[in-house]
Amino acid sequence: MPRTRSDRRTARWHAALGGLLLAAASGAQALTVFTCEAEWAALVRELAPQAQVRSATHARQDPHHIEARPSLIAALRNADLAVCTGAGLEAAWLPTLQQRAGNPRVQDGAPGMVYASAQVKLIDPRPPGTPFEGDVHAEGNPHLHLDPRNLLPVAQAVTAQLQAADPARRADYSARLDAFTQAWRGRIGDWERRAASLRGARVATQHTTFAYFWRWLGVEPVADLEPKPGLPPTPGHLQRVLEATRANPPAAVVVSLYQDPRPAQWLGQQLGRPQSVLQLPSTVTEEAGTDSLAGLFDHLIDRLRATR
Known part of the structure; x- marks a missing residue:
């Protein structure tokens, strides 16, 4: 017997209900x-x-x-x-x-x-x-x-x-x-193979956010822009960092995305190496390229290699 319009509507309703129940269960x-x-x-x-x-x-x-x-x-x-x-x-x-x-x-x-x-x-x-x-x-x-x-x-x-x-x-x-x-x-x-050239590189940082990263790759943090952990850089402390690093400038001055880059930019300018200032993500971001764990490490290593 041919299906009536009412039958077809009923069948569609049951199918839709089944789909909703399946989605809810899932x-x-x-x-x-x-x-x-x-x-x-x-x-x-x-x-x-x-x-x-x-x-x-x-x-x-x-x-x-x-x-x-x-x-x-x-x-x-x-x-x-x-x-x-x-x-x-x-x-x-x-x-x-x-x-x-x-x-x-x-x-x-x-x-x-x-x-x-x-x-x-x-x-x-x-x-x-x-x-x-x-x-x-x-x-x-x-x-x-x-x-x-x-x-x-x-x-x-x-x-x-x-x-x-x-x-x-x-x-x-x-x-x-x-x-x-x-x-x-x-x-x-x-x-580790790609980052071999970074071993022994010297960096100035703000906070100890990247401490595990430096230790893993054999990078040496030689100065911290923070006078105390978690406290923002002060003019007096930045001047002391400049004096301590002027004779042998670090390969990079690194801050995290959530930190104010201006103190690092000042230090880079004073050292005559503004291109050495890197504002890097310290975790996965929503932007393409660093939106995965693997992408994050690819990005960090590539940015540091570019300073060598």
Whole structure:
């Protein structure tokens, strides 16, 4: 018997409803992951491309100091898993988010709260100081992601918690981790070969953001534009840096995207090397070329090689 117009409308309605239910079911199954920094959002997307990922900060923000906005509280409240750096990097704002979100899955000590700093050995631990000493991290430098070797144990820890939160995809997460690990190890070897000419290069920096990167590549930081960690450069301190580096100028003066480039530009001008000033991303950005972890390291190495 031929189908009537009413039958066809009914069939289309059922098909549409089925599609909506399937989409809803699929969306319900996808994990929601909150990350404190963009590098961890990029890592989660490598390991769980189907996950819904929200980063609290971006490359043009200082991750030490952000506002605990209502949108971030809501994002953490709904998260199945959270990945942050730890080691005091987010001490000024993450505890407030956790308290106000009230999500038991992502409280300290809960399986769903992953701290990258707990997975690696940190460099440069310092004894606790007073607020007048600046951003001093007693556990060690928290900017661990800029040594790409550190991302391997962090990826393992994140994968373990993805599997715990989403056991139906356990095999898929294992396969993604294996693929990431193999490709990442190959990239590390390639970056080390490309960056061999940088070994022994001298740089002036602002803050210790790139400390792991320098140590990995054998680059020597010879001056810091900050008088104290996290405090902005002052004219007197910049003058002292100039006097200390004038006779043997560094190959580059490096600041992060979220830092004011003008002190570095002044130093470069005074040293007669304005072209040596580099404002570099310290994490994954939204711009093409540095919108992935691999792209970030490609970009950093290429920019530094251009100063040699």
